[in-house]
Amino acid sequence: MALLAQLYEAQWVVVSIAALLYALERCRACLRLSAFKGPSSTDRSEVWHALTILTWRSHLIYKDVTDKYGTIARVGLNELLTSSPEVLVHMNAVRSGYTRATWFNRSFQVDEEKHTRRRQQMAAGYTGRENPAYGGIKADADLNNYLTSGEEGLTIITMAAALGLSPVRQWGPIARAFGPSEEDHSGFGKMLATARSLIDSRLEQSTKEKSDMLASFIRHDPSREELLGAAILQVLAGSDTTATAVRSIMLYVITPPGVYARLQAEIDEAVETGKVPAAPAIIPDSVAGGLGYLQAVVREGLRIHPPVTDIVPKKVPPNGDTITIDGNPVFIHGGTNISYCAWGVHREHDGEEKLATIRRTTELIFRYGKCQCQCLGRPIAWMEVTKVIFEVSHHWITSIRV
Numbered sequence: 001m002a003l004l005a006q007l008y009e010a011q012w013v014v015v016s017i018a019a020l021l022y023a024l025e026r027c028r029a030c031l032r033l034s035a036f037k038g039p040s041s042t043d044r045s046e047v048w049h050a051l052t053i054l055t056w057r058s059h060l061i062y063k064d065v066t067d068k069y070g071t072i073a074r075v076g077l078n079e080l081l082t083s084s085p086e087v088l089v090h091m092n093a094v095r096s097g098y099t100r101a102t103w104f105n106r107s108f109q110v111d112e113e114k115h116t117r118r119r120q121q122m123a124a125g126y127t128g129r130e131n132p133a134y135g136g137i138k139a140d141a142d143l144n145n146y147l148t149s150g151e152e153g154l155t156i157i158t159m160a161a162a163l164g165l166s167p168v169r170q171w172g173p174i175a176r177a178f179g180p181s182e183e184d185h186s187g188f189g190k191m192l193a194t195a196r197s198l199i200d201s202r203l204e205q206s207t208k209e210k211s212d213m214l215a216s217f218i219r220h221d222p223s224r225e226e227l228l229g230a231a232i233l234q235v236l237a238g239s240d241t242t243a244t245a246v247r248s249i250m251l252y253v254i255t256p257p258g259v260y261a262r263l264q265a266e267i268d269e270a271v272e273t274g275k276v277p278a279a280p281a282i283i284p285d286s287v288a289g290g291l292g293y294l295q296a297v298v299r300e301g302l303r304i305h306p307p308v309t310d311i312v313p314k315k316v317p318p319n320g321d322t323i324t325i326d327g328n329p330v331f332i333h334g335g336t337n338i339s340y341c342a343w344g345v346h347r348e349h350d351g352e353e354k355l356a357t358i359r360r361t362t363e364l365i366f367r368y369g370k371c372q373c374q375c376l377g378r379p380i381a382w383m384e385v386t387k388v389i390f391e392v393s394h395h396w397i398t399s400i401r402v
């Protein structure tokens, strides 16, 4: 009681000390990245960053930032953004010491060990094998509102991330009250229920003879919940990305003069020489892989409009790191987040830049490097996209043949 009474008497001293400590901490935070330039206010608060994400045009704004302030720029109190492929490759290198930053809380596994284990369980399943089917292609419709709810889900995830509310969104009682439930009749909850029943029926059959994706996951002995997570992740990670890739590549195939004509000439040649089986069969992956112009169109389409523009920050190792920027060594404090500026990385090389640079840089679209973060579905994505671009160009847009 006596201590409380003394504290009460000295309340203004206590409050002043707390305010001073807070002010000192703010100054330290503000000065932390003072060596880097960025939009004004990013040295004082995270408001700029939050508002940028909420514009839904953040990828373009980030590019403006790296164009204006350099290949590594400040976008928040503890946040840097880079358009330098060298810095990104350095961060993604084996044993670089960089780890996933908490921004990953939005949907991916942050615990590095758990994440690596889960990747190992899943990796073999992503070798171009048959995926679990959710019925959308057969129905030729947005069955059970899967696509609509996917879009809504991404909107909610992005808004929560922008406002720093991801932990609240994922908090048990909130997630249970407002999140999807397997009892739902449509949407993501329904997809969870469908995935669970596909898994249950697959578990009843032998996984020895037929090696589809689920069978491969099952052979790595995951728990039922891990299996559900893996089955859902491949849908979430593989649908919007691939759809965006197909749509943007098609846009760039049909708009610049000459591209479609050249692609069609390659397709005609493949059909006339019997390399491609007659419809309704579709082009085998082995033939698509040998069509040079088709492959170039896909690579260039992915570069000019990267489907994934998430900034996916990485945390600098605790002791800090020295990186070379424009030939000069720059020290970055441990714990700083460095993010990826997709539009800046891939559109930097428009014009005279050498093909080899573009080729190396485009690998970053699938998160290149020996890091435990590259896209597991890359071979599937490449196969799907090249086949769709071939078939659409071959059968459905011949009316615009030039």
Ligand code: HEM
Binding pocket: 108, 119, 233, 234, 235, 237, 238, 239, 241, 242, 245, 307, 308, 312, 365, 366, 367, 372, 373, 374, 375, 376, 377, 378, 380, 381, 385
């Ligand atoms: C053009 C299409 C695609 C692009 C551009 C793309 C790109 C990416 C990128 C950049 C990441 C890393 C995200 C991060 O750093 O956290 C990623 C992760 C992932 N992708 Fe893809 N992806 C595509 C298609 C696919 C497909 C079709 C599948 C599945 C069939 C797939 C499965 C995955 C999985 C499972 C991960 C998470 C890996 C992990 O947790 O470490 N992706 N993808």
